[in-house]
Amino acid sequence: MLVENTTLDGVLVITPKRFGDDRGFFSEVWNRHALAEAGVDIDFVQDNHSFSAAQGTVRGLHFQSPPHAQDKLVRCGTGAFLDVAIDIRTGSPTYGKSVAVELSAENGKQLLIPKGFLHGFVTLVPNTEILYKCSDIYAPDCDGAVYFDSPELGIDWRIAPERAILSDKDAQAPRFADFKSPF
Known part of the structure; x- marks a missing residue:
């Protein structure tokens, strides 16, 4: 596995x-031993599968406290x-x-997003499936969200914000300027 750093620690x-x-291909997408050698030592306990029928579906920005x-x-x-991670670790030099x-499906890349980050994505084509492992169970009382197009974040979502397909929860999420991080 190729493991690459990003600009966020x-x-x-x-x-x-x-x-x-x-016939196609085979790929080992998770190997605890190989990734531990690369410094990734996480005990994943839950796998999630998300399907979005329409291009321009935005899910997020979400976190669990x-x-x-x-x-x-x-x-x-x-x-x-397009998968997006935002640093919300209070005191971090890259906060926000x-x-x-x-x-x-074609490039096979994965994004590892640690605790202390907002996470969201926008589908670039119709009929997109997102698969992800989580290191803790879903806990509704710890669930939180920030509005995806908060101007303070300056994220290029590759779509016009008014064309984004959002859940009611995500459409009503607070702006980043009004957000208090639990991390």
Whole structure:
């Protein structure tokens, strides 16, 4: 596996090797031992699978606060999406800064997002499947969100904000300027 640092400490792009032939390919997308050697030692306890039918579907920006904060390892099963992580670790020199990586079924890249980051994505094509591992269970009482297009964040979502397809929860999330980080 190729493990690459990003501009945010702890956020990694992980690209598993693919072994292909005329039938398709095989790829080992998670190997605890191999990634521990690269400094990633996380005990994942839950796998999630998200499907978005329409291009321009935005999910996020989400987080889970302690005691159920989550590390996530995100990848694309089908289609393509722009995956975004924003540092919300109070006192961090990169607080409020973001990283955006295109993940697709074709490129096979994964994004590792540690605890203390907002996470969200926008689908770039229809019928996109997102698969991700989490290091803690979903806990509704620890669930939180920030509005995806908060101007303070300056994220290029590759779509006009008014064309984003949002859940009611995400559309009503507070702006980053009004957000108090639990990290």
